[in-house]
Amino acid sequence: MVDAFKGILIGLIVLGHNTLFFTACPLCFNVLYNFHVACFLVLPFIVPGAAVGRAGLKDRLARYFVPHLLFFALACLLYLLFMVPWEAAALADWAGKVVLAVVISDQAHYKEACGFGLFWFLPALFAMVVLLGAYRAAGAKARGALLGGALLAHGLLGLMPRSLMAVVPWSLGLVLFLFPLGVAVGALWARWGGRVWFHAAGLVVFVLCIHASVRMNSYGMNNGGRLLALDRPVALVFHDLYLIAAFFGLLGLAWLLRSTLLAFIGRRSLFMFLAHSFVWQFLVQTGLTGLMAAGIASVWLAVAASFLLTMALTLGASLLLEQHQRLYPLILPRAWSDWKKGVSTLFRRESGKGY
Numbered sequence: 001m002v003d004a005f006k007g008i009l010i011g012l013i014v015l016g017h018n019t020l021f022f023t024a025c026p027l028c029f030n031v032l033y034n035f036h037v038a039c040f041l042v043l044p045f046i047v048p049g050a051a052v053g054r055a056g057l058k059d060r061l062a063r064y065f066v067p068h069l070l071f072f073a074l075a076c077l078l079y080l081l082f083m084v085p086w087e088a089a090a091l092a093d094w095a096g097k098v099v100l101a102v103v104i105s106d107q108a109h110y111k112e113a114c115g116f117g118l119f120w121f122l123p124a125l126f127a128m129v130v131l132l133g134a135y136r137a138a139g140a141k142a143r144g145a146l147l148g149g150a151l152l153a154h155g156l157l158g159l160m161p162r163s164l165m166a167v168v169p170w171s172l173g174l175v176l177f178l179f180p181l182g183v184a185v186g187a188l189w190a191r192w193g194g195r196v197w198f199h200a201a202g203l204v205v206f207v208l209c210i211h212a213s214v215r216m217n218s219y220g221m222n223n224g225g226r227l228l229a230l231d232r233p234v235a236l237v238f239h240d241l242y243l244i245a246a247f248f249g250l251l252g253l254a255w256l257l258r259s260t261l262l263a264f265i266g267r268r269s270l271f272m273f274l275a276h277s278f279v280w281q282f283l284v285q286t287g288l289t290g291l292m293a294a295g296i297a298s299v300w301l302a303v304a305a306s307f308l309l310t311m312a313l314t315l316g317a318s319l320l321l322e323q324h325q326r327l328y329p330l331i332l333p334r335a336w337s338d339w340k341k342g343v344s345t346l347f348r349r350e351s352g353k354g355y
């Protein structure tokens with residue numbers, strides 16, 4: 001069920017980066033922005049256990065940061081080749097933006113460094129997993145203090161000056177904002193997760209929230225460039241309800257569909273998240289999306305065609321990578337030992353073979 005859920009979410013993320021889709025439905029940006037990536041960030045709260053020891057941290061670092069840095073390096077290289085003037089001043093300015101992107105690791109700095117803003121996600125997910133692990137390992141008083149601090153952050157961080165929030169590294173502001181919602185998701189899952197009526201209710205509330213979001217044309221979680229806060233209490237509560245309902249509604253939908261294709265896609269969601277923007281830009285730069293928009297009478301058919309092509313090419317690239325047993329753990333290791341073994345396998349010298 002969880003793999004199929006991830007398959008739904010990654011499909012929505014790919015759709016969310018489809019410019020033809022937002023041309024056809026501008027209001028849909030806020031509909032998706034309220035939940036599609038945020039659901040991935042609170043997903044660890046329904047997964048049992050969390051390791052914050054040295055071995056666990058090494059595994060998480062390898063799983064998240066190896067592909068993160070490799071894809072970011074590729075994006076930087078392409079951006080340097082095609083977008084940065086080959087002049088000393090421009091190159092120095094670009095190099096500074098790359099350093100800031102690595103240090104601060106937020107959407108705006110990544111976009112300035114490589115053209116893609118999506119690279120903020122994996123550092124944020126790592127921070128969320130570490131924070132969750134610390135929360136689960138702590139005593140009752142420490143958990144209460146941590147949750148209380150996160151609740152204050154949930155209500156107040158959106159009131160901080162944007163200039164200050166812009167230098168908070170690793171999207172920690174968003175992580176703290178979402179942490180109480182993750183705790184609520186974990187508690188609700190432990191109490192009612194898997195019950196048909198509960199997920200059906202979540203799906204109904206989710207659909208109603210979508211309807212209300214479109215009618216109100218609300219800013220959603222980003223609130224026009226900043227997090228929601230207590231200065232807009234109704235909007236804040238609405239967002240929280242929206243996200244939680246989306247999480248359990250879509251999780252129930254994943255169980256109802258029981259789709260092996262969605263589960264197949266979900267198991268490759270990490271690669272697809274990192275690679276789909278490269279595929280989309282390829283389609284844009286080669287003019288294929290323009291041909292679809294001009295050559296297909298219905299704009300929604302053009303959206304569907306471009307979305308399916310993006311998904312198919314990205315999934316195909318993932319399957320090709322999986323065929324290379326030596327290369328795969330170097331790019332998408334599941335643990336530190338996988339990556340270490342992949343490196344040693346790649347660089348070891350064949351000696352004494354056949355003697």
